[in-house]
Amino acid sequence: MTPLLRIEDLRVAFGGRQAVDGASLEIAPGEILALAGESGAGKSALAAALLGLIPPPGRVTGGRILFAGLDLATLPEAGFRPLRGLRIATVVQDPSAALDPMASIGAQLVETLRLRRGLARGPARARAEALLAEAGLPEPAAMLSRPPHRLSGGQRQRAVIALALAGDPELLVADEPTASLDVAGRAALLALLRRLCRDRGMAALLIGHDLAAAAACADRVAVMQAGRIVETGPPETILRAPSHPWTRAMAAALPRLDAPGPVARAPQGPAVLALEGVGLSYARRALLRPAPAAVLQDVSLSLRAGESLGLVGASGSGKSSVARLAAGLLRPDVGRVRREGTVQMVFQDALGSLNPRMTAGEIVAEPVAHLRLAAPGAPTRAEVARLLEAVGLPPDAAARRPLAFSGGQRQRIAIARALAARPALLIADEPTSALDVTTQERVLALLARLQAERGFAMLFVTHDLAVARAVCPRLAVMEAGRVVEQGPAAAILDAPRSAAARRLVAAARAMAPA
Amino acid sequence: MSAGRLVRAAAAGGVAGLVLRRLGQGALVMLAAGALAFAISELAGDPVAAMVGLDASPERRAEARIALGLDRPALLRFLDWAGAALGGDLGLSWRLRIPVAEALAQRLPATAELVVVSALFAIPAGLAAGTWAGLRPGSAGSRGAAAASLLGVSVPTFVIGLALIQVFAVELRWLPASGRAGTVELGGWRSSLLTAQGWASILLPALTLALFQLPAILRLARAETAEALAAEHIRFARARGLPERVALRHALRSAAPPVIAATATNLGALVAFSVITETVFQWPGTGLFFLQSVEAVDAPAMAGCLVLAAAIFVAVNLVADLAHLALDPRLRG
Structure with a gap:
């Protein structure tokens, strides 16, 4: 069969940097090809080239992109217009940003259908509703009138998919479509994409840093590294018998549910954190506002010195609220929160948690200087250097600002800053969910090593059971603002008792390397 | 009730x-502004001395105090004053010997027309130029507009006004340098927009105010457009x-x-405080009246200006x- 899309020796450069450096691949009609690789491997630049939407100063500097008898690599802007949306459609990474916040979902769909498919208003509305239903949104008729901010993250991504399907494309390019979703949401969305491709005979280029997720729903997997496709093959082969050393490293880095987790040390000393029957709602006294539902109800948890507890649950289950309560950023409406010693936090968005105008050295020096934690006589500078070294950053890191670092390195700076305050308790809220798997593995290993060396307790918040399993001997499972199950990680994974835990385990297994 | 209607009802409640x-916040602002205005009228000048003269005997002064009600507690006097102000009675101007409300009502049309005409220059031009520049942020024209507007933001109003007077009134002798001529009374509103002479006298002050507003509008429109265009x-x-x-x-x-909100708030500020432009051009509006009241230590008039300014700010912000x-x-939730 002739391929639908054939990329030959493609090169895309941003100024002097070669983002895509001689990549070649093929997609057959109706085939789902997963393009996996670390952040910065050139996946997004390759996808943007397919639509002629490489952000400046980037441009195609060589190679061919053969699609529908055209070479997209040399196609002028006007030539792309009949293709965009109608033959090649795209689903972008961040569904919250991809929808116009000022217009309802229906208005955006109807506009696209009228302008691109030439439908009249009435038929366009009917088609919009059908597309929302096809994308798996509940109550599609009601969804039409809703502005994007009234949809959940998963619903927004489905609305984006409906918009992409509006032109009945032959090829769907999805760039990290599940990045903003939790594990259960990811599995559901990938299943939806797979079903849509099968039903419509649509091909898809599925881009992601998650090798396991790619393998779970693709017909073939292509692995990209440093701008080139280094390996292509069926998912089982890529996961079980990868030939390229880089793929082997990536496959090995996947957190595994069946891996032996850390051994629980006998908890020593006093509790550093205790939540007793905590309840919380974000209600504020206000006129004419309906009383909001409770965010947390009757949550009780405790952590002893040196212990680590994994707090797991789906999006919206209340994990982050518990983390903020534990850190003292929120006060409970009911119940008590007791803390012993210093508490520090590491956030999911490392870049957002670091002041972009300060150097890494200044960021780490701040708690050292203000909390007067450096040993008397020892200059702050020496303490900062020790901390940066402890988190595995090069000695020259102190002089650079956050934007000059990679995602994993930024998270290391955030960890160094937290350690600077010599915490008794470290709260890590999804610290690795924005990172690719190999970086994630290194950061998790770093946290485990630092904890063993320094003996702080850790409350590790994540939606990913496999990640929690890799660092925490004990888990607490949350659902709808309650802790529904607590116990040793192995026991919960082998025999989950609550429905929420069973769902999380099933979702993790569906996404896990088989 | 369907889910859709529920959502709409909730949004309406929001x-x-x-x-x-x-x-409620507007009422609080008015209360605070009123307290400040009252405090100014308490502290500025000495109404007893003004009434009986500086060399009056202590007995005479005490009588005057009682006659003016100054022997009563300040809080009670404030409540009386606020109640009267709510009813539109801002007291008597010491300088003009007429009610402050009447004096302000005479001068408000001049200021309102000045601001509206200046906005008719500044807003379309600022929005058009700012949007144009925002659509091509890297271009030379866009960078030039940004640089020129930065200069425009930095030049004080009186410099713009004096420069316009020098060019158009002194050198070219096209337009009058000051005053508000050619007004026509129309149902209690003295307008200068109905005669050629009136337009001639409003052009320079309106242009001055417009040049003061335009760069800020341009810069904001440029930044917001460029940002919106870069959105995912x-x-x-x-x-x-x-x-x-x-x-x-x-x-x-x-x-x-954001552009609409900032522009509207800015307009409110102009109505309230076109003091400098009105002074440069001797434009008989509320801004000039405020300055004259300050010079004459006319406490009720100053307090009245303050209350009017606060009311305009609150109203304009509510509309924005x-x-x-x-x-x-x-x-909308």
Whole structure:
């Protein structure tokens, strides 16, 4: 069969940097090809080239992109217009940003259908509703009138998919479509994409840093590294018998549910954190506002010195609220929160948690200087250097600002800053969910090593059971603002008792390397 | 009740709540401004001396104090004053010997017309130039506009006014340098917009105020347009093959609310404080009246100006909030 899309020796450069450096691949009609690789491997630049939407100063500097008898690599802007949306459609990474916040979902769909498919208003509305239903949104008729901010993250991504399907494309390019979703949401969305491709005979280029997720729903997997496709093959082969050393490293880095987790040390000393029957709602006294539902109800948890507890649950289950309560950023409406010693936090968005105008050295020096934690006589500078070294950053890191670092390195700076305050308790809220798997593995290993060396307790918040399993001997499972199950990680994974835990385990297994 | 109707009902409750909150905050601002105005009228000048003269006997002064009600507690006097102000009675101007409310009502049309005419120059020009520059942020024209507007923001109003007078009144002798001539009384509103002479006298001060507003509007419109155009949803609209003009429409819709809010608030500030421009051009509006009242230590008039300014600020901000609410669905809950 002739391929639908054939990329030959493609090169895309941003100024002097070669983002895509001689990549070649093929997609057959109706085939789902997963393009996996670390952040910065050139996946997004390759996808943007397919639509002629490489952000400046980037441009195609060589190679061919053969699609529908055209070479997209040399196609002028006007030539792309009949293709965009109608033959090649795209689903972008961040569904919250991809929808116009000022217009309802229906208005955006109807506009696209009228302008691109030439439908009249009435038929366009009917088609919009059908597309929302096809994308798996509940109550599609009601969804039409809703502005994007009234949809959940998963619903927004489905609305984006409906918009992409509006032109009945032959090829769907999805760039990290599940990045903003939790594990259960990811599995559901990938299943939806797979079903849509099968039903419509649509091909898809599925881009992601998650090798396991790619393998779970693709017909073939292509692995990209440093701008080139280094390996292509069926998912089982890529996961079980990868030939390229880089793929082997990536496959090995996947957190595994069946891996032996850390051994629980006998908890020593006093509790550093205790939540007793905590309840919380974000209600504020206000006129004419309906009383909001409770965010947390009757949550009780405790952590002893040196212990680590994994707090797991789906999006919206209340994990982050518990983390903020534990850190003292929120006060409970009911119940008590007791803390012993210093508490520090590491956030999911490392870049957002670091002041972009300060150097890494200044960021780490701040708690050292203000909390007067450096040993008397020892200059702050020496303490900062020790901390940066402890988190595995090069000695020259102190002089650079956050934007000059990679995602994993930024998270290391955030960890160094937290350690600077010599915490008794470290709260890590999804610290690795924005990172690719190999970086994630290194950061998790770093946290485990630092904890063993320094003996702080850790409350590790994540939606990913496999990640929690890799660092925490004990888990607490949350659902709808309650802790529904607590116990040793192995026991919960082998025999989950609550429905929420069973769902999380099933979702993790569906996404896990088989 | 269907889910859709429920959502709409909840949103409606949110809007009503927001409007009520804003009205409540407006009332608090007015109360604070009123207290400040009252405090000024208490501290500025000595009404007893003004009434009986500086060399009056202590007995005479005490009688005057009682006659003026100054022996009563300050809080009671404030409540009396606030109650009268609510009814439109801002007291008697010491300088003009007429009610302050009447003096302000005579001068408000001059200021209102000045501000409206200046806005008719500044807002369309600022929005057009700012949007144009925002659509091509890297171009030489756009950078030039940004640099020129930075200069414009930095030049004080009186410099602009004096420069315009020098060129158009002194050198070219096209327009009068000051005053408000050619007014026509129309149902209690003295307008200068109905005669050629009136337009000639309003042009220079209006242009001065316009040049003061324009750079700020331009800069904001440029920044908001450029930011909206870089948004991911514009990229997604292009990826769906939507024509460029439609993508721009989406971008401008996002850019509009902050520009409208800032421009409206700015207009309120002009109505309240076109003091410098009115002084330079001897324009008989509320700004000039305020300055004259300060010079004459006319406490009731100063207090009246302050209350009027606060009322205009509150009203304009409420209108700007409602406009923002109408434009941006995210605020409707």
